[in-house]
Amino acid sequence: MRSQNDNTKVMEILIRNKVIEAIKELYGQDVDEKQVQVQTTRKEFTGDKTLVVFPFLSFSKKTAELTAEEIGTYLVKTIPVISAFNIVKGFLNLVIDNSYWIAQLNLAANAEKYGFKASDEKSELVMIEYSSPNTNKPLHLGHIRNNLLGFSISEIMKANGNKVVKTNIVNDRGIHICKSMVAWKKMGNGETPESSGKKGDHLVGEYYVKFDQLFKAEVAGLIADGMSEDEAKEKSPIINEAREMLRKWEANDPATRDLWQRMNNWVYKGFDETYKTLGVDFDKIYYESNTYTVGRDEVLRGVKEGIFEQMDDSSVWANLEKDGLDRKILLRSDGTSVYMTQDIGTAKIRYADFPIDHMIYVVGNEQNYHFQVLSLLLDKLGYKWGKDLYHFSYGMVELPQGRMKSREGTVVDADDLVAGMIDVARKVSEELGKLDGYTYEEKEKIYHTVALGALKYFILKVDPKKTMMFNPEESIDFNGNTGPFIQYTYARIQSVLRKAADAGIAIPTHVPEIVLNDKESALIKILSGFPDAVKEAGENHSPALVANFVYELVKEFNQFYHDITIMNEPNEDIRKFRLLLAKTIGQTIKNGFSLLGIEVPERM
RNA sequence: GGCCCAAUAGCUCAAUUGGAUAGAGCAACAGCCUUCUAAGCUGUAGGUUUCUGGUUCGAUCCCAGAUUGGGUCACCA
Numbered sequence: 272m273r274s275q276n277d278n279t280k281v282m283e284i285l286i287r288n289k290v291i292e293a294i295k296e297l298y299g300q301d302v303d304e305k306q307v308q309v310q311t312t313r314k315e316f317t318g319d320k321t322l323v324v325f326p327f328l329s330f331s332k333k334t335a336e337l338t339a340e341e342i343g344t345y346l347v348k349t350i351p352v353i354s355a356f357n358i359v360k361g362f363l364n365l366v367i368d369n370s371y372w373i374a375q376l377n378l379a380a381n382a383e384k385y386g387f388k389a390s391d392e393k394s395e396l397v398m399i400e401y402s403s404p405n406t407n408k409p410l411h412l413g414h415i416r417n418n419l420l421g422f423s424i425s426e427i428m429k430a431n432g433n434k435v436v437k438t439n440i441v442n443d444r445g446i447h448i449c450k451s452m453v454a455w456k457k458m459g460n461g462e463t464p465e466s467s468g469k470k471g472d473h474l475v476g477e478y479y480v481k482f483d484q485l486f487k488a489e490v491a492g493l494i495a496d497g498m499s500e501d502e503a504k505e506k507s508p509i510i511n512e513a514r515e516m517l518r519k520w521e522a523n524d525p526a527t528r529d530l531w532q533r534m535n536n537w538v539y540k541g542f543d544e545t546y547k548t549l550g551v552d553f554d555k556i557y558y559e560s561n562t563y564t565v566g567r568d569e570v571l572r573g574v575k576e577g578i579f580e581q582m583d584d585s586s587v588w589a590n591l592e593k594d595g596l597d598r599k600i601l602l603r604s605d606g607t608s609v610y611m612t613q614d615i616g617t618a619k620i621r622y623a624d625f626p627i628d629h630m631i632y633v634v635g636n637e638q639n640y641h642f643q644v645l646s647l648l649l650d651k652l653g654y655k656w657g658k659d660l661y662h663f664s665y666g667m668v669e670l671p672q673g674r675m676k677s678r679e680g681t682v683v684d685a686d687d688l689v690a691g692m693i694d695v696a697r698k699v700s701e702e703l704g705k706l707d708g709y710t711y712e713e714k715e716k717i718y719h720t721v722a723l724g725a726l727k728y729f730i731l732k733v734d735p736k737k738t739m740m741f742n743p744e745e746s747i748d749f750n751g752n753t754g755p756f757i758q759y760t761y762a763r764i765q766s767v768l769r770k771a772a773d774a775g776i777a778i779p780t781h782v783p784e785i786v787l788n789d790k791e792s793a794l795i796k797i798l799s800g801f802p803d804a805v806k807e808a809g810e811n812h813s814p815a816l817v818a819n820f821v822y823e824l825v826k827e828f829n830q831f832y833h834d835i836t837i838m839n840e841p842n843e844d845i846r847k848f849r850l851l852l853a854k855t856i857g858q859t860i861k862n863g864f865s866l867l868g869i870e871v872p873e874r875m
Numbered sequence: 876g877g878c879c880c881a882a883u884a885g886c887u888c889a890a891u892u893g894g895a896u897a898g899a900g901c902a903a904c905a906g907c908c909u910u911c912u913a914a915g916c917u918g919u920a921g922g923u924u925u926c927u928g929g930u931u932c933g934a935u936c937c938c939a940g941a942u943u944g945g946g947u948c949a950c951c952a
Contacts, residue, residue, distance in 0.1 A: 295895065310891060323894060325932055335932085361932080362895060399885045404877045405952065442952060559952095586950060596948095603950040610952050637946055666880085667946080674945080702943090705912065733888065735878085738945070740887065749914050751900040752888080767911050800891090807891090819889070822899080833907095842931085853911095875914075 280803060283309040285318055285350065286365065292344040298329040311800075317357055318364030319796065325361045335361035372792055373784050374711050375799040380855040381780055384862055386802040388432035397628055398436045400423050401633035402551070406538045408476035409445040412683040413635070413675060414743060420665055421633040422551040422868045423731055423814040431809035432868055436625055439553045439848040440617050443535050444560040449516040452530055453473045453509060453569050464537050470544065470686065471537030480680075485509050521607060531847050545685055550723065550868055555624070560564055563608040566616025567651060571599045578651050589648055599644055614645050615652070622656060631659065631812070636664040636736070654772035663812055668730075668740035683743060692722035695747050696755075706874065720870045721755050727869050728754030732818035752822055754869055757860060758831075760825045761871040766858035767837055771850055774838070783847045794852060797824050801859055807868070814867055821863040828856055 285309045294302045294802075306326040309443050314319040324339045331338040337357055343356035355366040379385045401421020410418075425435045454460075464471040479830045486509050490636060493503035504510065519527040546552065570587055573579040579589050579601060587602040601612055621627065632642060642662035649657030667674060675682045696718040700706060706714050729746055733739045749755040772779065787795070797820075804820035837853060840846040861871050 308894080310894080313891095313895065315896075321895085325894080328932075353888065402951095447952070584950090586920085600950055605950080607950085609950070610888065613952090624919060635946095636880070638952095640947055641952095643879095665881095699914070703912090703914070705914090729887095738881070739889090742887080745901080746887080748887095748901070751914095753900080754915085755914055756900090759912080763912050763915085801904090811892095815889090819899095822889095826899080829915060830917095832911080833913095836911065838911045874912085 281365070282352075282371075283320065286322065286346065286353075287593070289349055290322060290342060292349070293342050294327060294330055295584075297341055297345065298327075298330040300335060302327065302330065305445075312364050316359060316364055317364075317366065319367040320365045322363040322365065323361065324363055325616070328361075337792055339363040340713070353531075364589070368606055368738070369787055369792070370784055372787060372795045372799070373782065376795050376852060376855060378783050379798055379801070379859070384430075385855075385859060386805045387430040387862065388626070390429070390432050390434050392431055394434045395628035396430050396434045396436065397629045397631060398438055398621060398625060398627045399428065399631045399633060400438045400440060401425075402439045402546075402553070403442065403634070404439075404443045404542065405445075405447050406535050407451045407471075407479045408677060408740060409470070409472040409541060410683065410685040411675060411677070412670075415549065415685050415688070415726070416553045416665065416668050416739075417633055417635065418549055419727050419730050419868065420663070420735055420814065422549075423817075423866060424631070424633065424663065424812055426866045426868060427808045427812075427814065427817065430803075430805050433629075436555055436627075437553045438555045438557060438621070440557045440559060440562070440614075441539075442559045442613075444520065444531075444563070446513055446517050447479070448531065448535065449513045449520065450482040451479040452527075452534060453512045453516055454478035455534065456530070457485075457509075464540070470541045471539070472541030472545070473537050473684075474541075474650050482509065482513070487841070517607075518605075540779070546720075548723075557620065558650040561619070562616040562620055562811075563613040564616065565620055566612040566614065567602065567606075567608050569615050569619060570612055573601075573652055573786065578616065589644075589651070591644065591647060594647055596640075596644060596647070599648075601648075604875070611641070614641075615648060618645070618649060618660070619654070622654070630656070631663050633663045634667065636666055639664055663735070665735040668669055668739055668741050671740070671742050683741070685712045688743070689722065689726065691743075692726055693718050694748055696725070699749055700875065703729065703765060709874075717872050717875055720872050721758060721875060724754030724758050724864075724869045724871075725749060726754070727867055728757070731814040731867050732822070734815050735813060738816075746831045755875070757821055757825045757864065758871050759875055760829055760863075761857055761860045762873060762875045764828075764853050764860075765834065765873045767853055768850070768857070770838055776847070776850065778850045778854055779847050782851050783844060785844055785848055788835070790835055791849070791852065792829075794824075794827050794831055794856065797827055798856060798859060801863065804863075812842070815867045817863055821860060824856060824863075 287304065288308045290307050291302055294300055302312055308323040308326070310321050312321045322342065324335055327338055328335060339358040339361065343358065343365070346365060347353050347356060352368045352371040353365050354368040357364050389842060391659065399421060402414065402418050404414060422439070425437050430437050459478065460472065460482055464474055467474065486507055489507040489509055490500070490503040493506060494500060498506065505614070516527055520531060565704065572581060574581050574587055579587050583585050584604040586600060586604040589599045591597060591603055592598060595659065602608060607672065621630070634642065639662065642660070644662045648656055649660070650784070670681065670683065672681060685758060700718060700721070706717065730739070732752070799821065808816040837849040840849060864871055
């Protein structure tokens with residue numbers, strides 16, 4: 272496939288170069304590229320591209336208006352597609368000719384995937400880690416943001432010509448899963464997903480909660496007997512059972528390992544279902560139980576080489592005070608690993624497994640410090656890529672009551688949320704009654720598509736770096752700036768295209784030059800910005816930029832659709848032009864949404 | 876307390892990275908279905924961009940300080 276990004280901002284670059292030329296010719300001065308600001312003209316003014324002339328006043332020694340006049344005259348003379356200009360204060364608005372926009376449409380319509388860049392042998396390999404769940408409880412809303420961002424960024428990086436490996440590190444061992452195991456052994460009576468009909472991750476999560484309840488009760492009892500809180504937490508019998516189980520696990524006790532494997536498998540089956548529902552997947556899955564020993568060996572090597580220090584109680588620490596950070600523990604006094612140890616091992620294994628050019632960790636901003644330290648430790652251990660690890664740090668999802676807390680039961684469960692949204696989508700759709708003639712399966716597929724479109728768009732349209740609010744009562748919306756609004760527009764376009772096909776009208780691949788009306792040219796102008804949007808989304812790691820672009824496009828299209836007929840247009844050239852325009856916009860909506868992992872329905 | 880991050884309309888979010896009169900959706904109010912799907916379109920109203928200073932032709936954006944909120948500083952992950 273031919274690269275489509277080569278024409279990105281070509282117009283602005285052309286104008287900029289000509290402006291530099293103009294300043295040289297008119298005022299005999301060299302200007303820095305950075306001083307030449309060319310931007311898209313704001314809606315309320317006439318024109319397509321705007322040059323800010325304020326920076327040149329010191330060269331011209333003239334008023335802003337006169338300077339703009341001189342530069343504008345020069346540009347119209349030297350750039351064929353610039354047909355006119357006007358001046359408002361210090362802003363020079365340039366009008367680009369009709370023919371240029373028609374050419375842009377033809378380009379977009381005939382690109383295999385407009386705005387996308389194909390990868391080749393020279394493409395860089397980007398590994399993207401996301402999801403990374405613990406195996407003691409089901410996924411919740413916070414994981415949803417992580418998964419959607421991770422998947423979307425992967426698609427965006429691919430669209431920018433990178434090779435992408437999506438990876439997941441499953442935190443399958445540790446005290447957390449031991450807690451669920453202890454509770455299940457004590458209270459489970461052999462309950463399994465099969466015997467109870469419960470989803471495996473939910474089942475294991477229930478025992479995690481039961482553990483915590485029992486633990487709290489024990490602590491309260493011990494405090495009532497006169498213990499301090501800290502002492503009670505230390506002496507609680509059930510927590511010591513969990514600790515004992517972790518020791519047995521590390522010692523490879525067969526019974527413990529069997530139970531661990533069994534319960535983890537229940538969870539994996541549950542996760543797979545949730546991942547499938549969300550439409551996310553992975554190319555390579557790592558398990559902490561396989562990587563932590565590698566991390567431990569690395570830490571011990573660090574001790575030998577004097578990079579880390581071992582205390583008398585045999586715990587191992589990294590002293591990062593010279594780097595402006597704190598001391599960080601790497602191995603506990605009993606020799607077991609911590610989170611950081613495992614991440615060191617995982618990173619080493621990944622770089623051995625793949626020729627990674629860029630490593631991106633999609634992990635919440637609560638772990639900013641962790642990743643700062645991880646990067647530094649790997650660098651100290653002598654890995655040249657240590658400093659290159661990129662932590663894609665996204666904001667938390669908050670509920671109206673505040674932050675979600677697993678233990679306090681204020682989490683929004685991922686499966687429940689999706690199921691609830693599908694119910695709402697079904698209800699809305701049945702009320703509208705537009706899917707008559709579809710089978711049950713076809714209808715259910717559309718409800719799923721719309722519900723997930725709503726959820727994904729709601730989450731991805733927000734700047735990933737920012738904390739976002741999710742109100743379960745109000746956030747499930749299908750009108751306005753939402754996924755279904757955009758999906759609906761796509762469905763309407765397909766409806767028109769079906770009508771055209773029924774009428775035996777062939778949509779041309781190229782359209783001749785016609786005179787564009789305001790709506791048409793506005794649409795092509797927005798459309799032609801898609802390659803930039805894809806590129807900027809990649810540079811900024813921001814699906815929100817894609818979401819915002821598609822929304823702008825769709826909003827403009829809906830006005831066009833409302834005001835201007837396509838099929839009833841008497842002039843054949845214009846009718847075919849509008850059909851091609853609609854088709855191309857539909858395609859761009861679909862491609863744009865694919866970057867967000869959102870599907871589009873043919874009808875809804 | 877140290878460090879990091881945020882603050883924009885009643886609510887949820889934008890703002891082309893320093894540009895023109897700060898924009899959308901929701902909620903409210905008023906309209907538009909005999910015409911390509913009304914999950915749509917049009918209009919009204921809603922703002923001292925938390926506050927105080929600074930930098931310059933120009934600041935929601937940069938700098939300093941303050942206020943408020945969040946995160947993090949575990950032999951948890």
